[in-house]
Amino acid sequence: MKWETVIGLELHVQLACESKIFSSSSTKYGMPQNTQASLVDLGYPGVLPVLNHQAVVMAIKFGLAVDAEIAEKSIFARKNYFYPDLPKGYQISQYELPIVFNGSIEIPIHNKSMKTIRITRAHLEEDAGKSIHDKFHNASAIDLNRAGTPLLEIVSEPDLSSSEEASSYMQKIHQLVRYLKISDGNMQEGSFRCDANISLRPLGSNDLGTRAEIKNINSFKFVEKAIEFEVERQKAILEEGESVIQETRLYDSEKNETRSMRSKEEANDYRYFPDPDLLPILVGKDLINEIKKELPELFDQKVHRYIKQYSIRKVDAIEIAKNVDIAEFFEALIHHFNENYQQAANWLLSELMGYLNKENISIKDLTITADASADLLQKIHENVVSASMAKIILKQLIETNDSVDEIIEAQGLKQISDSTQIESIIMEVLESFPDQRDQYLSGKEQVLGFLIGQVMKKSSGKANPKMVNEILLEKIEEYRRI
Amino acid sequence: MTVKKSDINHICDLSKLRIDENEISIFTKQISDILNMINELEQADTNNIKPMAHPMNMSQRLRKDEAILNNDRDLFQENAIDSEDGFYKVPKVID
Numbered sequence: 001m002k003w004e005t006v007i008g009l010e011l012h013v014q015l016a017c018e019s020k021i022f023s024s025s026s027t028k029y030g031m032p033q034n035t036q037a038s039l040v041d042l043g044y045p046g047v048l049p050v051l052n053h054q055a056v057v058m059a060i061k062f063g064l065a066v067d068a069e070i071a072e073k074s075i076f077a078r079k080n081y082f083y084p085d086l087p088k089g090y091q092i093s094q095y096e097l098p099i100v101f102n103g104s105i106e107i108p109i110h111n112k113s114m115k116t117i118r119i120t121r122a123h124l125e126e127d128a129g130k131s132i133h134d135k136f137h138n139a140s141a142i143d144l145n146r147a148g149t150p151l152l153e154i155v156s157e158p159d160l161s162s163s164e165e166a167s168s169y170m171q172k173i174h175q176l177v178r179y180l181k182i183s184d185g186n187m188q189e190g191s192f193r194c195d196a197n198i199s200l201r202p203l204g205s206n207d208l209g210t211r212a213e214i215k216n217i218n219s220f221k222f223v224e225k226a227i228e229f230e231v232e233r234q235k236a237i238l239e240e241g242e243s244v245i246q247e248t249r250l251y252d253s254e255k256n257e258t259r260s261m262r263s264k265e266e267a268n269d270y271r272y273f274p275d276p277d278l279l280p281i282l283v284g285k286d287l288i289n290e291i292k293k294e295l296p297e298l299f300d301q302k303v304h305r306y307i308k309q310y311s312i313r314k315v316d317a318i319e320i321a322k323n324v325d326i327a328e329f330f331e332a333l334i335h336h337f338n339e340n341y342q343q344a345a346n347w348l349l350s351e352l353m354g355y356l357n358k359e360n361i362s363i364k365d366l367t368i369t370a371d372a373s374a375d376l377l378q379k380i381h382e383n384v385v386s387a388s389m390a391k392i393i394l395k396q397l398i399e400t401n402d403s404v405d406e407i408i409e410a411q412g413l414k415q416i417s418d419s420t421q422i423e424s425i426i427m428e429v430l431e432s433f434p435d436q437r438d439q440y441l442s443g444k445e446q447v448l449g450f451l452i453g454q455v456m457k458k459s460s461g462k463a464n465p466k467m468v469n470e471i472l473l474e475k476i477e478e479y480r481r482i
Numbered sequence: 483m484t485v486k487k488s489d490i491n492h493i494c495d496l497s498k499l500r501i502d503e504n505e506i507s508i509f510t511k512q513i514s515d516i517l518n519m520i521n522e523l524e525q526a527d528t529n530n531i532k533p534m535a536h537p538m539n540m541s542q543r544l545r546k547d548e549a550i551l552n553n554d555r556d557l558f559q560e561n562a563i564d565s566e567d568g569f570y571k572v573p574k575v576i577d
Contacts, residue, residue, distance in 0.1 A: 019548055
């Protein structure tokens with residue numbers, strides 16, 4: 001039998017707030033254990049949660065960006081379960097009346113067409129703490145710094161039908177929350193996590209099969225692998241004529257398998273009820289309009305503008321706009337260097353990105369400013385430095401605090417574009433290599449490369465290659481007449 | 483509505499409560515009584531009444547997003563049954 005895969009994703013996005021969703025503790029990552037857990041985060045008796053304004057604004061921002069409805073009135077609920085990293089015995093979340101519902105987003109799929117994925121809802125909730133099981137011999141260690149960190153859980157409809165589509169959707173949402181600046185999207189630090197609901201049904205059927213929920217997916221690659229494994233597992237069960245059990249499974253990226261989390265089955269009865277500690281959130285039209293005005297330019301608009309306004313090639317526009325940090329660097333770069341936008345794009349994508357990829361760092365970690373980069377581009381544009389010299393200067397720019405001019409001066413990297421000077425180097429070379437010179441003149445034209453190489457070597461790579469080429473041809477021809 | 487012994491055991495599991503065998507019948511009766519009362523409430527016609535999430539007709543006040551750095555870990559951990567190296571220590575749990 002042919003099977004159809006049905007996938008819905010739940011994405012947990014950590015909101016880029018300074019403080020927690022219901023307390024004033026800091027959300028800073030990597031601090032010493034339990035130093036950022038206040039009485040509210042620890043669930044002490046008698047404390048009251050007070051909602052973070054910024055978290056509400058960020059949720060609305062997301063809602064507007066995915067054409068969703070923003071609830072005029074939304075409420076918080078308690079999701080009850082017992083686990084040591086959840087001190088209150090319940091997680092404050094939203095169940096009925098989430099703040100954002102009925103949205104959608106378009107994702108690119110393999111044949112370059114677009115597919116609309118419906119977003120059921122996006123709701124605010126608090127994160128739990130962290131349990132560490134290998135710290136102590138006979139006990140689990142609990143760090144509650146993360147408890148109460150603001151999360152936006154984004155739930156899609158089961159509109160995704162392959163592992164590629166799931167990964168594409170995840171990347172699209174990741175890009176969006178980074179553009180909106182509502183999350184840093186850092187997956188290593190757990191700021192962007194994914195649970196996948198997966199089921200199979202006979203091709204053409206309208207009924208949904210029994211699903212398994214896969215937890216603990218924290219990369220675009222793993223979402224594909226986890227889904228591929230799970231699809232094969234369920235297919236094998238169904239083809240044996242057996243049924244899939246509805247359960248929570250854990251993805252183990254080291255073994256590349258999903259396995260049952262037995263202990264969670266019984267507990268899947270969360271007994272949600274409205275949290276009496278929190279009043280309803282009322283969102284007025286004024287606030288929505290205010291946030292609407294502040295929405296930044298998003299990916300599609302940026303690509304469109306780069307092509308139209310700056311006449312940049314589409315592939316390059318897409319490559320630059322893919323990552324909002326790169327896009328912002330590019331815009332600052334061409335603000336200072338406006339001689340040739342495509343040249344700026346080329347330099348950014350090949351030289352600067354090449355450096356970042358080689359060193360495996362992100363553009364945010366770079367100390368080099370767009371200003372200094374523009375200076376360098378200007379020198380390349382004016383032929384003051386050659387492309388190969390520019391590479392050396394870029395490295396120095398990043399590694400020191402010197403300016404482009406200082407580096408060129410100190411290292412003597414200025415390109416030689418003085419024709420008399422180049423001419424004299426060429427004459428020296430032609431006199432030193434008479435054999436090669438004669439070989440060229442007798443028709444062996446590939447020797448020219450050797451002679452150019454010698455000129456460049458003699459000028460320590462600083463001679464303007466275009467001029468070397470022109471003058472060398474001119475001078476060597478003069479020997480023919482002798 | 484009848485409450486069975488297995489329902490009481492399920493509720494105890496979910497709430498991590500341990501009760502004696504002879505208490506089960508007491509709670510079965512009490513919970514049945516509560517459910518009967520709720521059934522009675524359900525007779526009321528609520529068709530034209532909006533569900534209420536909170537008895538106070540007010541909206542949530544919001545707090546400015548400002549972090550207050552205050553490390554009272556040592557003080558808080560005095561109340562913990564067990565802690566070490568800044569961590570709370572709990573009986574081993576593994577999924």
